[in-house]
Amino acid sequence: MGKMVGGGVEQLILNAFQSVDHDKYLFDFIIDSDSTIIPKRQIHEFGGEIFLISPYQNLFKYFSDLNRILRQKQYEIVHANISTLNIFPLFIAWVNKVPVRISHTHNLIAKSDGFKKNFLKYSLRLFSNFFANAYVAPTYETGRWLFGRQIADKKLLILKNGVNISKFKFDSTVRIKLRKQLKIRDEDILIGDFGRLVKGKKHIFAMKVLQKMHKLNPKYKLLIIGEGPQRDYLTKIAASNDFMFLLPNRSNIEDYYSAVDGIIFPSSREAFGMVAVEAQISGLQVFVSKGVPDDVDFKQDLIVRISNWNVDSWCSKIINKINTNRINFDKSAFNSGFSLQNLGMTLQNYYDQQLEIRGIYGENTNNNHTKL
Incomplete structure (x- = not known):
């Protein structure tokens, strides 16, 4: 999840977390240790665990912390939600042979972000597809910017941001x-x-x-x-x-x-x-x-x-x-696909599909942990 600061991305993920079938999927949250707003009650209420790790700026410690958790928990799915920075958690997921590695982008490039931040985004975009094998974005344009037209046209899930109407x-x-x-x-x-x-x-x-x-x-x-x-x-x-x-x-x-x-x-x-x-x-x-x-x-x-x-x-x-x-x-709003029901159903079906493609979806699903 990167840093949790009470923003819109965190709310989207919490909405998704609360909307899927918790008899099939359990969500754990891996969060930067310098996060300022961590919704502990909501996460624990639905059976999720919270793991704090070093921010990616200390890359060696970040990799070490993340590797330890993934090796211990043996997740079937890692769902990364930090856009161009997804390459970092998905690299460790690839190292640990996590079957489904989802890159979920929520951002576009903007001049107002400044040269330094945009240079980093453009640089990391070159490697955005290296370790992911599933791709999600809120709009086609957002997905195309990070993953390229070929993936956006053939493999992208457009997941509308659900809201509690x-x-x-x-x-x-x-x-x-x-x-x-x-x-x-x-x-x-x-x-x-x-x-x-x-x-x-x-x-x-x-x-x-x-x-x-x-x-x-x-x-x-x-x-x-x-x-x-x-x-x-x-x-x-x-x-x-x-x-x-x-x-x-x-x-x-x-x-x-x-x-x-x-x-x-x-x-x-x-x-x-x-x-x-x-x-x-x-x-x-x-x-x-x-x-x-x-x-x-x-x-x-x-x-x-x-x-x-x-x-x-x-x-x-x-x-x-x-x-x-x-x-x-x-x-x-419901008819436009913005309801929580639509968000939960769409995401859960996508998880099911990705697991089936890799031949690991079955009776064991009750033990799945999905990390966001």
């Missing part, structure tokens, strides 16, 4: 409670900006848009929720604008979709964009950049796409299009 339904009681805590009036229009506080999410751009909107009409306010390296800088900006609120990650993030009136999502590039899915389930309009893929659109006129990075354009589009009347689209 009932959790994200609009709740008027929760809305009243949270807006009261934030001192947001009924007539105020609160725009949400949820996600990791990194350059690529363009939170600073969102702040500039809301500054312009607030200047035109003081009823517009901004709520940012997330953690990341830009927190200190964003906190300084928010501190000088009393219509901006910056909160750390919330365990009840679904409640805050009920509190806001729309979502701004100006990310430079998203492999998927789970925030847009969760927002639509809550009946919210989502104002997205060209960096957010079409795969997240329920086709219910809730996604408003803005193709430029002009503050005035975003400001005008949001003001003219914002609609605070909500409709519950949980059935649409």
Whole structure:
């Protein structure tokens, strides 16, 4: 799993973990020792074990720790979820002759990541298929970028990011409670900006848009929720604008979709964009950049796409299009394949298939451990 910091990838894996048949598959989690948010209760509740290892930056110790665990546990499946870095755990899985070695990518390249990080991604991409024998991505584009067109066309499983639909339904009681805590009036229009506080999410751009909107009409306010390296800088900006609120990650993030009136999502590039899915389930309009893929659109006129990075354009589009009347689209989400049931069924069928291909699926399945 790499580092667990309470992000979207971790939530996806936890959703998958909770949705498969635990009489057939047991999940263990191998996590970097410097992780800040480890959901121990959820993992232990479903019979999983947690192993802490050295981060990959100390590669020799990382390999040593991982090799010891894989040799001890004798897994049938290793499901790696750290995108271009999957080569490291899958190499050790290959050394230990793990039959099914899944490379699951969740990321794309983005200029905002900077030269050093992108250089590492491009370098590791050259070796991305060396030790994997099964391939998963949230979209075709994401899979093609890491694995190449040939594998994307013939071997890629496109696994939509499942969500607990009932959790994200609009709740008027929760809305009243949270807006009261934030001192947001009924007539105020609160725009949400949820996600990791990194350059690529363009939170600073969102702040500039809301500054312009607030200047035109003081009823517009901004709520940012997330953690990341830009927190200190964003906190300084928010501190000088009393219509901006910056909160750390919330365990009840679904409640805050009920509190806001729309979502701004100006990310430079998203492999998927789970925030847009969760927002639509809550009946919210989502104002997205060209960096957010079409795969997240329920086709219910809730996604408003803005193709430029002009503050005035975003400001005008949001003001003219914002609609605070909500409709519950949980059935649409289910039909679009975003339900937890679909996630669990798709992933479990894939595990079954990969084991069958290698001739090891059978009566012994009850003893399987799937490592994510």
